[in-house]
Amino acid sequence: GAVVSQHPSRVICKSGTSVKIECRSLDFQATTMFWYRQFPKQSLMLMATSNEGSKATYEQGVEKDKFLINHASLTLSTLTVTSAHPEDSSFYICSARDRSSGRTSSFYEQYFGPGTRLTVT
Amino acid sequence: SQQGEEDPQALSIQEGENATMNCSYKTSINNLQWYRQNSGRGLVHLILIRSNEREKHSGRLRVTLDTSKKSSSLLITASRAADTASYFCATPGQGAQKLVFGQGTRLTINP
Numbered sequence A: 001g002a003v004v005s006q007h008p009s010r011v012i013c014k015s016g017t018s019v020k021i022e023c024r025s026l027d028f029q030a031t032t033m034f035w036y037r038q039f040p041k042q043s044l045m046l047m048a049t050s051n052e053g054s055k056a057t058y059e060q061g062v063e064k065d066k067f068l069i070n071h072a073s074l075t076l077s078t079l080t081v082t083s084a085h086p087e088d089s090s091f092y093i094c095s096a097r098d099r100s101s102g103r104t105s106s107f108y109e110q111y112f113g114p115g116t117r118l119t120v121t
Numbered sequence B: 001s002q003q004g005e006e007d008p009q010a011l012s013i014q015e016g017e018n019a020t021m022n023c024s025y026k027t028s029i030n031n032l033q034w035y036r037q038n039s040g041r042g043l044v045h046l047i048l049i050r051s052n053e054r055e056k057h058s059g060r061l062r063v064t065l066d067t068s069k070k071s072s073s074l075l076i077t078a079s080r081a082a083d084t085a086s087y088f089c090a091t092p093g094q095g096a097q098k099l100v101f102g103q104g105t106r107l108t109i110n111p
Helices: none
Strands: A004-007 A010-013 A019-025 A032-038 A044-051 A067-073 A076-081 A090-097 A116-120 B005-007 B010-014 B019-024 B031-037 B043-050 B055-058 B061-066 B071-076 B085-092 B099-101 B105-110
Touching (some): A010 A019, A019 A116, A032 A076, A044 B099, A076 A090, B019 B105, B043 B061, B043 B071
Parallel strands (some): B010 B105
Antiparallel strands (some): A004 A019, A032 A044, A032 A090, B019 B071, B031 B043, B031 B085, B055 B061, B085 B105
């Protein structure tokens, strides 16, 4: 099956610093990746859609200057939380779609990374 | 924005019993998916049901879809402790590639 990895799995940083989270598709190419944020006991909220070779598309209410997304290759997207504050502490999850899959059901399916727990102190 | 409303928000049952979770949505869809999330982990795709399907099975999972009521259910039969997780329904969002997740049901299977 398609595998998506995230690094780091956990990170603790001080308020005001920046943190970069990587999302990689390990065995497939992904022209599109998605970044979600999940607060404890809540659902996933889509933050942005990351498109390889072009600018990310942010959801309403998500600050693009604070959450920088770079999708430089077909297997890597990065999310940088700039000038992090305690309220940015959350679980960040990425997902990817397989651009070449011929299986009909997987056209709609997203493969999720294991998530990154960010704690800002 | 959240499209899916799930109930119950939390469900606790004994091992071996069946667990049923429901999801309602607001707009017309062409498919609905169910995902599982173990605590502190990513999501695992369980099953996709298309709008022209009424029921679909996968192992101990049974999913129904009623497009007239804009609702879906996920039934897990003969539950096991390992089924303890949160379960989310997801529907296509604006733009074909997006997914909009429901609030989720936290399922606890007691041994």
